[in-house]
Amino acid sequence: MAFPGRGFAGADPIMKEKKEKANLVDDLSRKVLAEARAGGLTISCAESCTGGLLAGAITDIAGSSDVFAGGVISYSNRSKSMVLKVPKELIREHGAVSEECALAMARGAMDLFESDVACSVTGIAGPGGATPGKPVGLVWFALVSRSGGKTFAEFFKGNRRAIREMAVVFALTEMVAALKRARGVGHAG
Template sequence: MGDTLDKDALGRLAAEVGRALHSKGLLLATAESCTGGGAAQAVTDIAGSSGWFERGFVTYSNEAKSELLGVPAELIAQHGAVSEEVAAAMAAGAVAHSGAQVALSTTGIAGPGGAVPGKPVGTVCFGWSGPGGTRTERLVFGGDRRAVREQAVAHSLQGLLRFLV
């Protein structure tokens, strides 16, 4: 996919997500940290998204992850905010704290700073939660802050499509 995704490609991907959700009668919630609401923006750019998008949480701080999504502070302390464990709890929390049946989550280090041992800049953890359980994934993207965030938004939507199958 390269370091950036063009807006038309992201729009097509978001529309495909909408069709998949609509066909299954499901509502989506997003729980985003490093992407700052980018996934929610991508899906709400699609006309008719009110039929399949319920709400978005932008939980940039650890406190917001706990207060709005119910992510245990102990989990964050044990694994770090950028971890598959926290991504899973964010996605499950978005379902639990909304009227949606499925959710995606993103938490990562977009840069340019913030790297820690074992978690370089570009590290993003994803979560997808729904009636069938919760899945997670950890990837490291290249590029600058904008490129990391764009790639993370696209991957979160691509992963949701795979999760819905």
């Protein structure tokens, strides 16, 4: 069905930007899956502030089920403890948006899904939720494998949607690198 042109001034640049972002996420998701397949590795994730966007990006790619074991949206502290086995004491001591919590979330996902590599994302997407030392835009990531783990703290600027989208791009980028490390390809950093 064709719709008559309504002259949505400025819509073309906005649509172009949205398409470019979608293509980037799609390309990174494909790279994650290709690296996992090349190494015979399975992957999983645990998400808080991204609310399933990371798992959604990966599972948007047809055939992802051969390497994507599963994902958990552990938005509340209770779900982090109940589902991912993040110790309540850890959350009380360090907070849900912390290196320690991100690492525990990733390990919890890896154990829950019996995957080879897991990624976690926990942060403050805003507009509220900031605390002293933890501003809106702070996001912690952890990538773990059976041989170890790596954590990252990033600060993203923008509105809630932008922060969440940038967090997904960062997570996918680091997953590609982690999968390469897990299969012994590329640099060790």
